[in-house]
Amino acid sequence: MKKAMSMEHLDAIEEIKKANLFGRGGAAYPTGIKWEQAYAIQKGPKYMVCNADEGEPGTFKDKHILSEDPFELIEGMTIGAYIMGAKEGYIYIRGEYAAIQKIVKSAIENAKKAGYLGKNILGREGFDFELKVVSGAGAYVCGENTALVESIEGKTGRPRQKPPYIKNCGLYQMPTILNNVETYSCIPWIIKDGGEKFSSMGTEFSGGTKLMCLSGNVNNRGVYEIPFGITLRELIYNLGGGIKDGRKLKFVHLGGSSGSCFPESMIDTKICYYDLKKAGFSLGSGAVLVVDDTHCVVDYLKTVMEFFEEESCGKCTPCREGNHRLVEILDKMTEGTATMDDFNKMKSLAQTMKTTSFCGLGQSAPMPLITLVKYFEEEFLEHINGKCRTGVCSMSGKAGK
Amino acid sequence: MDMINLKIDGFDVSVPKNTTILEAAKQLNIDIPTLCFMKGINEPGSCRVCVVEVEGWRGLHPACVTKVSEGIVVKTNTSTVREARKNILELIMANHNRECLSCPRNLKCELQTLCNDNGIDAIPYEGKVDKGCLDTSGPIVRDPNKCVLCGRCVSVCSKMQDVSAIDFAFRGAHMTVTTAYEEGLASQECINCGQCIKICPVGALQERDDTAKVWKALENPDLHVVVQTAPAVRVALGEEFGFAPGTNVEGKMVTALRRLGFDKVFDTNFSADLTIIEEGTELINRIQNGGKLPLITSCSPGWIKYCEHNYHDFIENLSSCKSPQQMFGAIAKSYYPVKADVDPKSVFVVSVMPCTAKKYEADREEMSVDGLRDIDAVITTRELAKMIRQAGIKFAELEDSKQDSILGTYSGAGTIFGNTGGVMEAALRTVADKLTGKSLECIEYTAVRGLDGIKEATVNIADMEIKVAVANGTGNASKLLDKIRAGEANYHFIEVMACEGGCINGGGQPIIKDKSTTDAVKAARVKGLYDIDVSCEKRKSHENPEIQKLYAEYLGEAGGHKAHKLLHTHYTAR
Numbered sequence: 001m002k003k004a005m006s007m008e009h010l011d012a013i014e015e016i017k018k019a020n021l022f023g024r025g026g027a028a029y030p031t032g033i034k035w036e037q038a039y040a041i042q043k044g045p046k047y048m049v050c051n052a053d054e055g056e057p058g059t060f061k062d063k064h065i066l067s068e069d070p071f072e073l074i075e076g077m078t079i080g081a082y083i084m085g086a087k088e089g090y091i092y093i094r095g096e097y098a099a100i101q102k103i104v105k106s107a108i109e110n111a112k113k114a115g116y117l118g119k120n121i122l123g124r125e126g127f128d129f130e131l132k133v134v135s136g137a138g139a140y141v142c143g144e145n146t147a148l149v150e151s152i153e154g155k156t157g158r159p160r161q162k163p164p165y166i167k168n169c170g171l172y173q174m175p176t177i178l179n180n181v182e183t184y185s186c187i188p189w190i191i192k193d194g195g196e197k198f199s200s201m202g203t204e205f206s207g208g209t210k211l212m213c214l215s216g217n218v219n220n221r222g223v224y225e226i227p228f229g230i231t232l233r234e235l236i237y238n239l240g241g242g243i244k245d246g247r248k249l250k251f252v253h254l255g256g257s258s259g260s261c262f263p264e265s266m267i268d269t270k271i272c273y274y275d276l277k278k279a280g281f282s283l284g285s286g287a288v289l290v291v292d293d294t295h296c297v298v299d300y301l302k303t304v305m306e307f308f309e310e311e312s313c314g315k316c317t318p319c320r321e322g323n324h325r326l327v328e329i330l331d332k333m334t335e336g337t338a339t340m341d342d343f344n345k346m347k348s349l350a351q352t353m354k355t356t357s358f359c360g361l362g363q364s365a366p367m368p369l370i371t372l373v374k375y376f377e378e379e380f381l382e383h384i385n386g387k388c389r390t391g392v393c394s395m396s397g398k399a400g401k
Numbered sequence: 402m403d404m405i406n407l408k409i410d411g412f413d414v415s416v417p418k419n420t421t422i423l424e425a426a427k428q429l430n431i432d433i434p435t436l437c438f439m440k441g442i443n444e445p446g447s448c449r450v451c452v453v454e455v456e457g458w459r460g461l462h463p464a465c466v467t468k469v470s471e472g473i474v475v476k477t478n479t480s481t482v483r484e485a486r487k488n489i490l491e492l493i494m495a496n497h498n499r500e501c502l503s504c505p506r507n508l509k510c511e512l513q514t515l516c517n518d519n520g521i522d523a524i525p526y527e528g529k530v531d532k533g534c535l536d537t538s539g540p541i542v543r544d545p546n547k548c549v550l551c552g553r554c555v556s557v558c559s560k561m562q563d564v565s566a567i568d569f570a571f572r573g574a575h576m577t578v579t580t581a582y583e584e585g586l587a588s589q590e591c592i593n594c595g596q597c598i599k600i601c602p603v604g605a606l607q608e609r610d611d612t613a614k615v616w617k618a619l620e621n622p623d624l625h626v627v628v629q630t631a632p633a634v635r636v637a638l639g640e641e642f643g644f645a646p647g648t649n650v651e652g653k654m655v656t657a658l659r660r661l662g663f664d665k666v667f668d669t670n671f672s673a674d675l676t677i678i679e680e681g682t683e684l685i686n687r688i689q690n691g692g693k694l695p696l697i698t699s700c701s702p703g704w705i706k707y708c709e710h711n712y713h714d715f716i717e718n719l720s721s722c723k724s725p726q727q728m729f730g731a732i733a734k735s736y737y738p739v740k741a742d743v744d745p746k747s748v749f750v751v752s753v754m755p756c757t758a759k760k761y762e763a764d765r766e767e768m769s770v771d772g773l774r775d776i777d778a779v780i781t782t783r784e785l786a787k788m789i790r791q792a793g794i795k796f797a798e799l800e801d802s803k804q805d806s807i808l809g810t811y812s813g814a815g816t817i818f819g820n821t822g823g824v825m826e827a828a829l830r831t832v833a834d835k836l837t838g839k840s841l842e843c844i845e846y847t848a849v850r851g852l853d854g855i856k857e858a859t860v861n862i863a864d865m866e867i868k869v870a871v872a873n874g875t876g877n878a879s880k881l882l883d884k885i886r887a888g889e890a891n892y893h894f895i896e897v898m899a900c901e902g903g904c905i906n907g908g909g910q911p912i913i914k915d916k917s918t919t920d921a922v923k924a925a926r927v928k929g930l931y932d933i934d935v936s937c938e939k940r941k942s943h944e945n946p947e948i949q950k951l952y953a954e955y956l957g958e959a960g961g962h963k964a965h966k967l968l969h970t971h972y973t974a975r
């Protein structure tokens with residue numbers, strides 16, 4: 001913080017650019033460039049907002065920072081406020097994290113008492129920054145930037161039409177810098193040790209370290225901080241201790257519920273934004289959900305789609321109705337009553353949802369479906385023929401167990 | 402102007418900056434389907450029916466809210482686009498009560514056309530999500546299970562009408578448009594204007610159907626059933642039977658009403674003239690005797706309810722005059738029975754109105770005299786058309802005929818009541834004559850005409866500067882009253898119509914299916930009424946001979962005791 005205050009604003013931003021820091025929320029936009037663009041906007045007041053609405057099943061890394069090291073986040077946001085000249089900031093934390101809200105609130109109070117927040121921060125005349133915790137009402141869509149901002153404004157959390165983008169016209173129609181908890185938490189480190197050092201811990205394309213949430217059928221579940229560049233196999237087998245009960249890995253669901261599912265044959269891919277993209281996946285929030293061969297892809301997918309059915313905000317047709325219908329068809333599949341027409345409809349619908357939904361939620365909701373169909377089409381076809389190879393689905397007596 | 406060049410479906414087009422893809426395509430005569438979009442009113446980009454491909458852009462993009470940019474290549478008709486459109490329409494239809502044959506919007510439904518045009522031949526999904534039950538609490542009937550969640554009604558109600566009686570609730574497939582706590586619309590601040598009905602693309606909103614009540618009365622031999630038709634009905638009814646908007650079908654309408662079995666066919670224009678005499682007198686009284694000013698017109702029941710809910714401090718400014726509809730009823734059950742020698746108790750008064758709020762107005766408790774309700778049934782222009790069709794009457798081929806006497810004669814002033822600014826102009830024609838004691842030649846107050854939101858004028862009458870304003874729609878009325886409250890404006894006389902454009906655009910008028918023609922249709926209806934005005938022999942209310950006779954024979958003095966008992970009312974803060 002002190003170092004940042006001794007730097008020129010643009011120099012500080014330059015360090016962040018050098019750090020090769022991509023947004024850790026899921027969209028993976030280069031943070032330095034985002035800040036540079038936001039800095040250039042000549043309109044104010046500007047707001048700092050933190051998305052701490054971590055709501056995706058399998059994602060729990062921000063929780064870790066919020067409860068174990070909230071000052072890192074606060075410092076990151078305050079540095080941002082210093083650079084942007086923002087006077088107010090908001091940390092939007094989901095209602096389900098009630099205990100964590102308390103921790104963060106008291107951290108803010110402490111920082112304020114010590115002169116790191118509030119008026120004339122660290123004695124610098126005119127450097128004022130107030131930080132508030134806002135509680136979300138528990139809607140996954142509020143992780144979407146514009147819906148989050150609507151929610152802070154007191155409206156129902158539903159996304160806004162873009163453009164205008166948040167950086168131009170965000171909270172109260174003012175320029176807003178919105179980042180995720182993990183992203184902000186990287187800032188103090190980058191300023192202190194320099195962008196190049198941060199970047200050197202990662203790959204050529206992805207700078208620094210990443211918090212990964214390892215869950216599912218794996219021995220050592222938890223949050224791991226890894227340098228970019230290790231493979232998923234290393235994460236799962238070396239750090240995670242392999243699959244439970246010595247079973248076989250069936251697929252990995254990467255990046256949270258809206259991420260891709262891919263089979264074991266692809267887990268030698270490096271955890272790096274570029275490598276993953278080349279393989280057709282995205283890192284998302286960094287969740288790695290390991291699924292072993294006791295699970296049925298159709299049954300698994302149905303559970304995932306039920307989540308989206310529940311969490312769709314309802315604003316646009318493809319997501320509002322589409323998720324509901326995907327669940328309906330998957331329901332039929334698990335019961336053995338689905339037909340080839342249903343299967344084809346499901347594929348076509350998923351494509352339409354991906355290309356026409358209003359916001360990221362609806363656009364990415366069909367990703368697990370699209371990828372599971374791609375890698376496990378056979379299993380879907382078996383279900384249409386009244387068979388579930390894992391014996392999980394009820395096939396009106398026709399189950400293949 | 403900065404021009405942007407782009408290609409749509411292989412054709413070059415050049416449009417100003419900030420144009421949407423939808424508008425740009427229109428220039429090339431390429432029709433991109435839309436559902437939720439209403440220019441300037443509702444642009445949520447949410448139904449996604451209008452999506453198109455843009456080369457190099459990820460995903461598809463809604464043409465209605467996506468602005469053009471230099472050099473883009475747009476494709477509106479590829480298999481991807483067609484498949485997406487079809488999928489989206491199937492999704493909408495799957496969660497929709499598909500009962501076209503028994504739907505009031507059948508054949509005028511935008512969704513029906515979209516499905517037809519986009520090759521929807523089967524619905525591949527099974528279940529339906531219950532989105533709530535039919536709301537029949539008041540004159541506006543809502544069927545959430547036919548709602549496609551376009552949000553047009555929500556926008557019109559909040560942005561145009563400044564009422565906000567309805568909004569979205571819940572999420573995902575359970576999302577619905579409903580009232581606060583899902584209560585009946587009648588218990589809300591809804592002003593029954595019906596603007597939501599007109600803008601709804603489907604049959605999710607409709608008026609309470611009162612035709613059965615009217616049929617029953619017509620078939621009752623003990624009843625003497627009379628009908629009045631509001632000025633704006635005659636220039637719109639024809640649209641239901643293939644006539645161009647604005648065509649005056651008064652003669653055929655009168656013939657049709659006789660065929661339907663009404664004992665007498667009268668005209669609200671007559672009581673509009675009567676209203677002018679009473680309201681004009683009230684204005685002169687208030688100006689000359691230091692009464693509460695500005696005087697605000699009271700003929701629009703939607704506006705009255707709006708004022709009762711939101712502007713309690715202006716209730717005393719409202720004219721105490723009943724609306725022309727109610728005045729007609731009061732006269733039809735007092736003076737008319739004496740003249741026609743019928744039992745007042747047997748007289749059943751039906752109104753044909755361009756307005757859904759008139760149903761509410763007729764139901765208001767205070768709208769009766771000596772135990773007799775002023776009005777017994779109100780049907781809209783649309784409902785009349787329905788009755789005419791039910792009766793098998795070939796409307797277009799009917800001969801013209803004339804209204805009955807004695808409540809059927811009217812002046813041009815009474816006619817223009819149907820337009821925004823019309824009441825003002827009609828009143829000024831009479832007030833000017835009364836104040837100057839002359840019969841003035843110059844009677845066209847064009848400053849108060851037209852479809853602007855707020856119109857202001859200062860007219861010099863008998864050396865007095867009379868300041869007037871016309872508010873077009875309750876949203877504009879609210880703006881005007883706020884200015885007065887803040888001391889930034891003051892007037893002697895204000896006209897307010899709840900519906901934008903006045904009754905020609907009332908909530909009971911024929912549905913304009915192609916919403917892009919709305920402005921043209923409105924303008925044609927307006928012109929229709931002013932044309933009738935010009936063709937009238939008498940163009941001032943006080944020159945209407947039957948009105949003169951009514952006062953001479955029955956009412957006595959304008960604003961006098963008898964007039965007050967029959968023709969005036971009071972309001973309640975809500």
Ligand code: SF4
Pocket residue numbers: 141158159311312313314315316317319320357358359360361362363
């Ligand atoms: S995709 Fe549409 S319905 Fe789904 S969350 Fe986004 S806006 Fe809401």
Ligand code: SF4
Pocket residue numbers: 497498499500501502504505506507508510511512513547603604605
């Ligand atoms: S709203 Fe339209 S599509 Fe729906 S039932 Fe009525 S006519 Fe048919």
Ligand code: SF4
Pocket residue numbers: 541557558562564565566567590591592593594595596597598
């Ligand atoms: S009738 Fe008018 S006030 Fe009532 S819901 Fe419809 S638009 Fe709103």
Ligand code: SF4
Pocket residue numbers: 547548549550551552553554555578597600601602603605606
């Ligand atoms: S009621 Fe009609 S206008 Fe309102 S949201 Fe539903 S479909 Fe749209």
Ligand code: FES
Pocket residue numbers: 434435436437438445446447448449450451452463464465466
């Ligand atoms: S018409 Fe464009 S999204 Fe609905």
